[in-house]
Amino acid sequence: xxxxxxGRKLGRTASHRxxxxxxxxxxxxxxxxxxxxxxxxxxxxxxVEKLITKARKGDLHSQKQVMDVIxxxxxxxxxxxxxxxxxxxxxGGYTRxxxxxNRLGDAxxxxxxxxxxxxxIIAAKAEEKKEEREIKAKEKKEAEEQEAMExxxxxxxxxxxxx
Numbered sequence: 001x002x003x004x005x006x007g008r009k010l011g012r013t014a015s016h017r018x019x020x021x022x023x024x025x026x027x028x029x030x031x032x033x034x035x036x037x038x039x040x041x042x043x044x045x046x047x048v049e050k051l052i053t054k055a056r057k058g059d060l061h062s063q064k065q066v067m068d069v070i071x072x073x074x075x076x077x078x079x080x081x082x083x084x085x086x087x088x089x090x091x092g093g094y095t096r097x098x099x100x101x102n103r104l105g106d107a108x109x110x111x112x113x114x115x116x117x118x119x120x121i122i123a124a125k126a127e128e129k130k131e132e133r134e135i136k137a138k139e140k141k142e143a144e145e146q147e148a149m150e151x152x153x154x155x156x157x158x159x160x161x162x163x
Contacts, residue, residue, distance in 0.1 A: 008039050021047055022069060028095070029075050029083065033114035033122050041097045041113040048115075052094045055084045086117045 010017050024044040027034050029051075036044070051069060054062045063080065070076050087094055093116065100110040114122065 008043055010039060010043065022071075025051065026070050026072050026075050028113060028115070029070065029079055030072070032118040033112060035100070035110065035112050037103075038097070038099060038109040038111040041111040044113055045095045045097060048095050048113075049092060051079070052083065052087060053092070055079050056087065058084065083115065090117070 010020065012020060020040070021043055024034065024036060024040060025047050028044060028048055047069070051066055054065050056062075058080065063076070066079065067073075067076055070079070096114050096116050096119070098112045098114070100112060102108065103110050
């Protein structure tokens with residue numbers, strides 16, 4: 001029985017598990033949204049919530065505590081400069097885990113973990129990318145039509161005239 005046993009082992013040794021969770025935490029704070037397995041997302045959630053709570057204090061000691069976990073200086077700067085002010089006075093619950101279903105290869109349950117206050121920004125970026133793709137597809141289609149027209153003209157000109 002697993003009474004009073006916290007955490008998931010994720011099929012890794014302790015050091016590998018720690019490295020994996022730190023990498024996921026860094027990626028989440030950098031990209032604001034990541035796709036991973038449900039178990040990893042739930043474990044990452046706890047670490048990120050604690051780091052953001054520490055970062056909200058904003059003093060030097062909390063910065064050093066955060067830097068003990070996150071080794072990427074740019075991500076730490078972004079956390080203190082952008083994420084913490086955006087979080088504001090939210091009393092916890094900085095992340096959201098959305099279940100996606102099972103992965104095809106091994107049927108592992110997948111999830112997206114994202115920072116709550118950045119969901120609208122991520123949606124706006126996705127909309128911009130979608131518009132760019134549509135414009136690119138339209139240009140490609142027009143170029144193909146133009147090429148087909150030119151080819152048809154060449155064939156028409158080179159066809160022997162019958163009298």
